[in-house]
Amino acid sequence: xxxxxxxxxxxxxxxxxxxxxxxxxxxxxxxxxxxxxxxxxxxxxxxxxxxxxxxxxxxxxxxxxxxxxxxxxxxxxxxxxxxxxxxxxxxxxxxxxxxxxxxxxxxxxxxxxxxxxxxxxxxxxxxxxxxxxxxxxxxxxxxxxxxxxxxxxxxxxxxxxxxxxxxxxxxxxxxxxxxxxxxxxxxxxxxxxxxxxxxxxxxxxxxxxxxxxxxxxxxxxxxxxxxxxxxxxxxxxxxxxxxxxxxxxxxxxxxxxxxxxxxxxxxxxxxxxxxxxxxxxxxxxxxxxxxxxxxxxxxxxxxxxxxxxxxxxxxxxxxxxxxxxxxxxxxxxxxxxxxxxxxxxxxxxxxxxxxxxxxxxxxxxxxxxxxxxxxxxxxxxxxxxxxxxxxxxxxxxxxxxxxxxxxxxxxxxxxxxxxxxxxxxxxxxxxxxxxxxxxxxxxxxxxxxxxxxxx
Amino acid sequence: xxxxxxxxxxxxxxxxxxxxxxxxxxxxxxxxxxxxxxxxxxxxxxxxxxxxxxxxxxxxxxxxxxxxxxxxxxxxxxxxxxxxxxxxxxxxxxxxxxxxxxxxxxxxxxxxxxxxxxxxxxxxxxxxxxxxxxxxxxxxxxxxxxxxxxxxxxxxxxxxxxxxxxxxxxxxxxxxxxxxxxxxxxxxxxxxxxxxxxxxxxxxxxxxxxxxxxxxxxxxxxxxxxxxxxxxxxxxxxxxxxxxxxxxxxxxxxxxxxxxxxxxxxxx
Numbered sequence: 001x002x003x004x005x006x007x008x009x010x011x012x013x014x015x016x017x018x019x020x021x022x023x024x025x026x027x028x029x030x031x032x033x034x035x036x037x038x039x040x041x042x043x044x045x046x047x048x049x050x051x052x053x054x055x056x057x058x059x060x061x062x063x064x065x066x067x068x069x070x071x072x073x074x075x076x077x078x079x080x081x082x083x084x085x086x087x088x089x090x091x092x093x094x095x096x097x098x099x100x101x102x103x104x105x106x107x108x109x110x111x112x113x114x115x116x117x118x119x120x121x122x123x124x125x126x127x128x129x130x131x132x133x134x135x136x137x138x139x140x141x142x143x144x145x146x147x148x149x150x151x152x153x154x155x156x157x158x159x160x161x162x163x164x165x166x167x168x169x170x171x172x173x174x175x176x177x178x179x180x181x182x183x184x185x186x187x188x189x190x191x192x193x194x195x196x197x198x199x200x201x202x203x204x205x206x207x208x209x210x211x212x213x214x215x216x217x218x219x220x221x222x223x224x225x226x227x228x229x230x231x232x233x234x235x236x237x238x239x240x241x242x243x244x245x246x247x248x249x250x251x252x253x254x255x256x257x258x259x260x261x262x263x264x265x266x267x268x269x270x271x272x273x274x275x276x277x278x279x280x281x282x283x284x285x286x287x288x289x290x291x292x293x294x295x296x297x298x299x300x301x302x303x304x305x306x307x308x309x310x311x312x313x314x315x316x317x318x319x320x321x322x323x324x325x326x327x328x329x330x331x332x333x334x335x336x337x338x339x340x341x342x343x344x345x346x347x348x349x350x351x352x353x354x355x356x357x358x359x360x361x362x363x364x365x366x367x368x369x370x371x372x373x374x375x376x377x378x379x380x381x382x383x384x385x386x387x388x389x390x391x392x393x394x395x396x397x398x399x400x401x402x403x404x405x406x407x408x409x410x411x412x413x414x415x416x417x418x419x420x421x422x423x424x425x426x427x428x429x430x431x432x433x434x435x436x437x438x439x440x441x442x443x444x445x446x447x448x449x450x451x452x453x454x455x
Numbered sequence: 456x457x458x459x460x461x462x463x464x465x466x467x468x469x470x471x472x473x474x475x476x477x478x479x480x481x482x483x484x485x486x487x488x489x490x491x492x493x494x495x496x497x498x499x500x501x502x503x504x505x506x507x508x509x510x511x512x513x514x515x516x517x518x519x520x521x522x523x524x525x526x527x528x529x530x531x532x533x534x535x536x537x538x539x540x541x542x543x544x545x546x547x548x549x550x551x552x553x554x555x556x557x558x559x560x561x562x563x564x565x566x567x568x569x570x571x572x573x574x575x576x577x578x579x580x581x582x583x584x585x586x587x588x589x590x591x592x593x594x595x596x597x598x599x600x601x602x603x604x605x606x607x608x609x610x611x612x613x614x615x616x617x618x619x620x621x622x623x624x625x626x627x628x629x630x631x632x633x634x635x636x637x638x639x640x641x642x643x644x645x646x647x648x649x650x651x652x653x654x655x656x657x658x659x660x661x662x663x664x665x666x667x668x669x670x671x672x673x674x675x676x677x678x679x680x681x682x683x684x685x686x687x688x689x690x691x692x693x694x695x696x697x698x699x700x701x702x703x704x705x706x707x708x709x710x711x712x713x714x715x716x717x718x719x720x721x722x723x
Contacts (some may be wrong), residue, residue, distance in 0.1 A: 078680060092657045122641060145519075145520065147518075199467045200469075200474070201465060201495070203466035203497070205524070212498060212499070252687075350613060358587065359586075359605045359607060359649065360605075361472030361605060361649040362471075362472065362652075363473035364472030364473075364478075365469065365471075386691075387685035388690045389654075391683045391686070391687070392654065393653075394479050395683050396475065396479060396482050397478075398482075400484075403681065404683070408690060
């Protein structure tokens with residue numbers, strides 16, 4: 001009885017916090033959870049029990065995209081889903097949606113969870129499924145080496161009934177092969193996207209025996225078809241495999257083999273990594289019993305609104321906005337811009353706030369040289385608190401300095417001069433921003449859109 | 456003119472942008488019409504070049520795990536590396552590889568990771584990492600004196616050689632003696648990641664010139680337009696100076712407050 005009361009009080013305190021935040025114009029994606037969990041530390045356990053099924057999404061890249069796409073697709077079958085759609089993925093961000101939208105019962109709880117937070121979440125919730133996307137180097141100062149991050153997630157999978165959805169093309173998936181859990185694998189296979197070699201030469205060592213892995217082909221980063229000459233480890237056989245893909249400017253048509261059939265899909269997002277994200281969503285939705293037609297139609301109608309390859313129209317001009325925060329992500333973003341042959345300008349907002357990573361060396365590990373393959377670049381705008389570092393990286397990538405425009409920012413809000421200039425051009429704009437840079441650009445773009453609508 | 460540049464284990468020791476040092480050396484040679492023969496040396500690849508033809512060796516840093524993979528492999532090349540260094544060979548060794556030139560490296564679990572024992576350096580790892588921007592003044596008499604970049608290491612390194620620079624902001628070798636890195640003949644060892652050279656082109660040019668001196672007896676290099684490099688360096692140097700000033704100001708106010716508190720206490 002007493003426990004029930006503290007739950008009520010904690011929920012009430014969280015909700016009040018949320019209302020106050022709303023009044024003061026803040027989003028409140030994590031603080032309500034923090035307040036509630038102060039009062040009732042195991043609140044998530046009770047909340048988790050309200051869900052018929054829970055799904056966690058973790059890994060270095062793709063969490064937010066998968067979470068949003070998965071929510072959109074699952075709405076084809078379930079009415080009542082709770083989720084942290086805005087990317088707030090620490091423990092407070094996971095519990096907050098339960099507080100804001102309080103109900104007695106949910107069909108599904110779908111949560112993206114930061115790799116380091118998975119142990120805290122699985123202490124309280126036993127998920128039915130965990131999607132593990134990939135592991136790359138990302139703001140290394142957070143958890144030390146990438147192997148440590150993988151171990152944290154691995155050791156947090158404590159219930160052997162949890163079904164794991166894994167990316168067969170990422171060698172890191174082999175770290176999970178010793179678990180007794182059922183495993184479902186997805187794979188991209190060899191398509192026109194596949195390359196012989198990595199963009200940036202990097203040795204990957206076998207998770208089983210430590211020998212260097214050999215690759216037959218690479219799809220992006222260190223993701224592809226691999227094998228170990230020493231112990232024989234290789235990509236696990238996949239249950240959902242991409243068979244063919246045609247790339248267009250802004251979308252992909254592709255087919256996937258599963259349940260002994262080949263089925264076609266269209267995804268309105270750029271980037272090979274988004275095909276992988278989509279594969280994970282198809283695998284999970286199909287495992288949950290959604291039929292092909294529903295999945296296909298839901299994926300086609302998905303429009304992304306969170307600054308991850310988001311398309312924003314400004315009357316006669318199109319802008320593509322994308323978040324980028326680690327080397328593999330940035331390399332693939334630049335690769336995706338190569339498809340459009342028309343004149344365009346690019347912008348990179350590089351900030352060095354703690355959320356972005358104070359060490360900006362990752363831009364040197366990214367394959368910036370890809371920028372030389374993007375056709376018809378008129379100008380490249382460098383802005384943010386580390387604008388000059390972008391310019392320097394471009395120079396050493398061999399990009400012509402005459403096309404580099406530098407607009408250093410005093411702080412993260414100071415990006416208007418660069419934004420005004422790129423938007424005054426009448427070609428297409430591609431804007432890349434780090435964690436604190438992208439939302440600021442997005443705000444400016446939506447203000448601009450409103451302003452143009454009034455005219 | 457042509458330089459043979461060996462890039463060692465770039466596929467393994469590739470922490471925090473060290474790959475940019477190679478790019479920087481290659482570009483700055485190319486822009487001056489110096490041909491570069493860029494040779495990658497890693498596990499399982501035999502050097503197709505005699506050691507006396509090597510003009511520069513670049514080697515980066517890695518995690519403890521990556522470092523122990525490399526050190527086992529590198530020990531086989533120890534005597535060649537020793538000859539190369541003693542014959543004034545040019546070397547830039549960053550972070551993990553700087554540690555590896557020494558006697559020993561005790562990791563966090565007190566495991567001794569085998570080192571090359573080429574130089575009299577000792578390193579011990581501590582759980583508290585030195586992470587942050589760092590500003591030093593170089594001891595190579597190069598102008599400008601200032602060198603900026605980022606450090607991220609758990610190792611505390613001690614030696615009696617001349618340091619690469621004097622720490623003005625940040626931690627350097629061990630956080631206590633204000634020394635950063637090492638200079639021995641034409642070897643530079645340093646903890647500066649980020650990568651070190653592009654933002655500090657005077658250090659890059661120093662390495663290129665030493666290599667050209669050894670091979671062609673040259674004593675100067677044509678200058679380049681380093682406008683962007685200088686802007687990038689100054690931008691972060693100014694930012695660091697401001698942070699330092701803010702710290703001093705806050706120290707001053709804390710000091711003032713303490714005096715005030717003391718006076719009030721005395722009054723009582």
